[in-house]
Amino acid sequence: MFRVFVTLLVVCFLTVGHAQELPAPKGCGYDHYVHSLNRQYPGFKAAADDVFRQVQLRSPQSDEIYTIPVVVHIVWGEEKDNLPDSLIQQVLDVLNEDYRRLNADADLIRDTFLSVVGDPGIEFELAGVERVQTDTTFELNLFGGSLPDNVKTSLGGGSDAWDTEKYLNIWVCNIEGGSLLGYAYPPAGLENWPEEAAAPSPELDGVVIHSEVFRRTGTYTASGLLGLGEQTIPVRGRTVTHEVGHYLGLRHIWGDGLLSILGLPDCSADDGVEDTPNQGASSQFACDPEQNTCGDNEEGDMPDMFENFMDYSSEDCLNSFTNNQIAIMRGVLENQRNGLINDVATSIVPIDHTNDFHVYPNPTSDQLYVESTLTDLDQYQVRLVDMQGRLVKSTVFGQNGTRQEINVNGLPAGLYGLMIRQKDNQYFQKVMIR
Ligand SMILES: [Zn+2]
Missing domain, CATH: 2.60.40.3080 (Immunoglobulin-like)
Structure with a gap:
């Protein structure tokens, strides 16, 4: 019964309104579903939060650099979506910079956060590229509750995964609808997960990225939910960094609270990460150093951390993971996703x-x-x-x-x-x- 939730756990999309007139509803599919499911199945949210806390508590076992083999599936109908190898390499480079804190903009982090950010010690190597030409379309149906997972199977008009226990599969396609930049499933098989919350089938595990944001430089114009408004954002490859963060167990920095769906700060929700500031809403694709959605003006209170890869900020401002976020990701690699770092060829x-x-x-x-x-x-x-x-x-x-x-x-x-x-x-x- 929790399948819908699992399916939409970390779907991330842009919903853009007329920012001047309305509080623009910007958020993530996660919010809607966790709260509606919690009404339907009381206790659900607590159970889900519990799982997250458990992962968080697993401490990293070493300083070892972990290397994740990546398979990129280019699934295309129009030639513009048949991305060249050079763009694939660009994205691998971005991942290898961001997950080793070698990104050139890492030093733009504000002093307030200097002591909590770090090097995740995770690297990525390209293991293979699959190119599939198709006439199928891939679409987010938010109201029907379905994601374009058909891109992940040849039967659905896409490309079949390589063994998802051993490879991070990234599917790149044109996602219809104009608002979904990418999505990823969190790790499955965590203790305390409600039994009904069956993980999606293993062959659907991985990351999906809109072809127009799968590159290091560019811009993307998103049309909003229900066709409301448009917004052009800079592209720096960080959608991939963000979705891989979800894939490795991270939640949004603002904690996906109910009110944040409406664009209002919700300080009751937490991302389950100790060293990120309490933040009540996303940074709305901006980088406002004054924004402090859950500020209490007490000493030591930190502003919103728009530099965090798990925020929705302008990609020009994203540059850091915190040490506790890093501990979660490394813990996931050492446990739920350890097939990625313990390659055993048959x-x-x-x-x-x-x-x-x-x-x-x-x-x-x-x-x-x-x-x-x-x-x-x-x-x-x-x-x-x-x-x-x-x-x-x-x-x-x-x-x-x-x-x-x-x-x-x-x-x-x-x-x-x-x-x-x-x-x-x-x-x-x-x-x-x-
Ligand atoms: Zn997200």
Whole structure:
């Protein structure tokens, strides 16, 4: 019975009104559904909050850098949505900056928050690209309560997920309706989750992003809910950062309170994160340093944190996660989503036992070439690891034809492992660098 809630838990969309005349209703699908379900099933919200608290309490086990393999599904009808590899790389770069606090704008964080922000220690590597041309449309039906999950199956006109326990699947498509920029499911299988709140089926797990915001630079013009008004926002790839935050267990910084749907501050709702300020509403795609929706004017009271990736601010202002948010995300990676960081290939085939790949020259000192005659090469990831198993180079095959060039110039001399991975299959060869 909670399926609708689960389905809409972290749907995020823009609803834009005539800001001057009306308090513009801006919010997230989450608000509507959690409160209506709570009326229908008393105690529901408490149970959901409980789950969240549980995740939060799991403490990170180490300072290890976690690497998440990412599969990007480009599902397109019009050529403009068939995004080039360069944009995919841009988004991976944004994720790798934001989740390592290497983003150039990280130092724009206001001094008030300096002590609570940190480096999540999470990296992302492109494991594969799927391109599917389709004539199906993908649409948010807010009132019918359905998300464009059909993008996630070939049956629905989209692209089938790679094993969602091992890969973060990101589907990129044109989402009809003009208000939904992206959505993600939170981790399933948490203790204390009501039994009825069955997780969506595993193959639907992952992140969906509107093709127009899947890039580092640009603008996006959103039409509002019910066609009310339009708003143009800068695009800096941060929709992806935000949705991956949901995928790793984070909630909106303002806590998704009931009144916040109406654009009013709701200070009774909390995001369950200790070190974020109590914030009653989203920052409404602005960056107002004076905004303090739940201010009590007492000493130590912090203003709203529009810099937080889990706020709705202008993407030019988003630049930070807090340490407690980071603890939640790392806790999820160590528990509910640990398949992402504990990759176990089901088969490992030595490359010289197959005719599919040719690796040369070996030994080498500057260039290493990997060649193949396979036709689905953009599903193959090439990784060079050192003898301690640390990733040295990584690329997706096939983006530059059937020959992949790896520059090994400058790497310390020694033995390395060249691995080619496609879904559950792994190919391996030792390479000597002189
Ligand atoms: Zn959101």
